[in-house]
Amino acid sequence: MQIHNLSDTPSILNTFMSELRDKTVQKDSMRFRRNIERIGEIMGYELSKSLQFNPHTIATPLGSSETVLHQKDIVLCSILRAGVPLHNGLLNYFDAAENAFISAYRQHKHNPESFEIVVEYLACPSLEGKTLILADPMLATGQSMVATYEALKPFGTPKEIHLVSVIGAQEGVDYVSKAFGADVKLWIAAIDDNLNEKGYIIPGLGDAGDLAFGNKLQH
Template structure:
């Protein structure tokens, strides 16, 4: 798997990452959502550099310009609910993409430290020979990314696969790396070293879904 850690080079991306981590700034849920969206835009821009392009003629009022334009048939799939702002950011740049949505959550059977990933909802177009972008803002253990991809397999075999995350834990990245082919790309805004005993990224930022949309009821 090709791993692209965008934070290795200094850019305005660092400002948005600092704000989503900051425990005071992240209290503003609207700003949190917008920062995730902007990070999605930056990750989408970086990802666009490896897509396939074809030179096309574009008529202007004064003549014709030749421009290299992307030709990939893209399907953008985000993991609900935390993935919605990230999805919107990517869709701002890939505005002709088809869209898919999938739910995935941690089901704790016996203790807070052990869980399985449950997928209950999935809406997806045909993926055969297309470019799949699978977006999940927090790549913690990596189990959600793998489980959602497994759930997408009945919809066809993509030609290309790009995974998009805002913050990834090294352990989760290693787990995902074992389950995806060598030609898959992972685009991540920044990488943290540690998971705590409950499988949350440290220092991370907390629960991205709660910060974006409010705390959920626990069943």
């Protein structure tokens, strides 16, 4: 897998990331959502540089202009609910994309420190021969990303796959690296070293879904 860690190069992304992590700034859920959305926009721009572009002629009021445009064959898929702001940021740049949504959550049956990933809802167009962008803001263990892609397989084989995350743990990055092929690209804003005993990224930022949309009852 090809890993593009945007934090390797200092940029305005650092500002948005620092606010996402700051427990004081996190109290403003609207700002939290907007920062994830802005990171999605940056990810979309960087990701776009790797897409296929074809020559195109634009008719202007005074003549014609030659340019190159990317093929409009993108499907954006986000993992509910934390993935919604990230999805919106990507969609701001890939506004002609088709969209898919999937629910994937941790189900704790007997031990609060162990869980399995449960997929319950899925809406998806055909993926056959298209560019799939799979977005999940937190790449902790990597199990949600892999389970989501397994659920998408009946919808066709994409010509290329891009994974987009805001923060990942090295363990999760390693897990998806083994699960996906060498041609798959991971776009990520930061990679932290560790997971705690509950599978949360350390130092991370907490629960992205709760911070964006409010606390939820546990299953």
